[in-house]
Amino acid sequence: MRPSTDDPVADPTADPTADPAAGTVSGLLRDISGVGTDARRGGYSRPVFSSAETELRCWFTEQARRRGLDVSTDANGIVWAWWDTDDGERRDAVVTGSHLDSVPGGGEFDGPLGVASALVAVDILRSRRFRPGRPLAIAVFPEEEGSRFGVACLGSRLLTGALDPDKARSLKDADGDTYADVAAANGQDPRRIGADPAALDQLGVFVELHVEQGRGLIDLDQPVAVGTSILGHGRWRLSVHGQGNHAGTTLMTDRRDPMVAAARMMVEIRNIALQYRDARATVGRLQPVPGGTNVIPSRVDLWIDARHPRDEVTASLVESIHSRARLIAAEEGCTVTLDAESLSPTVHFDPGLRDRLRTLLPVAPVLDTGAGHDAGVLAGRLPTAMLFVRNPSGISHSPEEWVEDADAEAGARALADVLQGLLEAAGTPASPLHAPMMAG
Numbered sequence: 001m002r003p004s005t006d007d008p009v010a011d012p013t014a015d016p017t018a019d020p021a022a023g024t025v026s027g028l029l030r031d032i033s034g035v036g037t038d039a040r041r042g043g044y045s046r047p048v049f050s051s052a053e054t055e056l057r058c059w060f061t062e063q064a065r066r067r068g069l070d071v072s073t074d075a076n077g078i079v080w081a082w083w084d085t086d087d088g089e090r091r092d093a094v095v096t097g098s099h100l101d102s103v104p105g106g107g108e109f110d111g112p113l114g115v116a117s118a119l120v121a122v123d124i125l126r127s128r129r130f131r132p133g134r135p136l137a138i139a140v141f142p143e144e145e146g147s148r149f150g151v152a153c154l155g156s157r158l159l160t161g162a163l164d165p166d167k168a169r170s171l172k173d174a175d176g177d178t179y180a181d182v183a184a185a186n187g188q189d190p191r192r193i194g195a196d197p198a199a200l201d202q203l204g205v206f207v208e209l210h211v212e213q214g215r216g217l218i219d220l221d222q223p224v225a226v227g228t229s230i231l232g233h234g235r236w237r238l239s240v241h242g243q244g245n246h247a248g249t250t251l252m253t254d255r256r257d258p259m260v261a262a263a264r265m266m267v268e269i270r271n272i273a274l275q276y277r278d279a280r281a282t283v284g285r286l287q288p289v290p291g292g293t294n295v296i297p298s299r300v301d302l303w304i305d306a307r308h309p310r311d312e313v314t315a316s317l318v319e320s321i322h323s324r325a326r327l328i329a330a331e332e333g334c335t336v337t338l339d340a341e342s343l344s345p346t347v348h349f350d351p352g353l354r355d356r357l358r359t360l361l362p363v364a365p366v367l368d369t370g371a372g373h374d375a376g377v378l379a380g381r382l383p384t385a386m387l388f389v390r391n392p393s394g395i396s397h398s399p400e401e402w403v404e405d406a407d408a409e410a411g412a413r414a415l416a417d418v419l420q421g422l423l424e425a426a427g428t429p430a431s432p433l434h435a436p437m438m439a440g
């Protein structure tokens, strides 16, 4: 499908960097640095379909169209921005991109860095007068964090058929609103969500650039790394049921308090995880019901995020947690249920593509990641790779997440080099790639 020539935005020769800041990652991120700021938590809260995330989608659409890309949003809420080849055929495309939604109180770079770097990589390729030998697409995936509806990488899972559309439609947010209702209220048709083989058939490879969520590049003293694998991870909801009652009229000896049971369980979750080398287990979210200061809760829900390089160890860790939770519940006169909400196996990126990126970025080290990404979901359907950009704080999912301007631009240059290498088809003249990245 070729962008219509009378489309005012389809002029690929338009100078997208009329505003010099627009041609830099840090400039683009500064454009959106006021969107979705969270005064209470600090950082950013940009849940999917919120006004903040919607504003970011509009920002991306405008930036992509300013670069002459053909932009559309599919039935799963994924925004696609295409740089088509002359024949307009969309097959074997090189895809990059990331997400714009955030965790509550998240950092500035988790997601948006990959999206902004993709836009600047297009600017760089244009400045090199490069013409792709195969189509390039930038994809922005919704609900990567799973912060509103509880399932990580919701958009990419729907696209690939990894999530049943009926289950997705019935997912509920903290207010009890279903994904179907919220999507419909945001102009999408929830009846059309689900696997999209036609879209997948257009894709050749996917390369996601992301802020590093750790200290690897600090210790390696490099600005950019090539990803090798994603740690398997899952989310479980532990519900502890007790007897709700009055805080003032219920003697301490007459209680079946699920909050006390939950507190004991959380300490045990940490202790059990410590027994499994390389395991991680986190309780970042706890919800007493009804949640009054002068009320003994009737129920307490807490969510466990558990991760390990070997999926069978994650399963064993969660089973140990579940059996210890049952013992504690019984001692506290409560009961407990455990439900899996989101499971992502360990992913090793395509070795051929990974090695191709290493050839294109000979100075960049390789790193695995403990964080999940849409790249991990797409890896089940097409060759996928990742680039990580140095985060001097080593901290993520927090306002302290950080990327220096120089590293952000180095990341975009590295992405441009990778995309150019992947987009070249025989006979397409291209300027020599950038000199290999210098040690940052």
Ligand code: HGY
Pocket (backbone or CB within 6 Å): 144, 145, 152, 370, 371, 372, 373
């Ligand atoms: O939770 C994760 O690992 C990712 O940041 N969504």
Ligand code: MN
Pocket (backbone or CB within 6 Å): 103, 110, 145, 371, 397
């Ligand atoms: Mn994240």
Ligand code: MN
Pocket (backbone or CB within 6 Å): 099, 110, 111, 144, 210, 372, 373
């Ligand atoms: Mn992310």
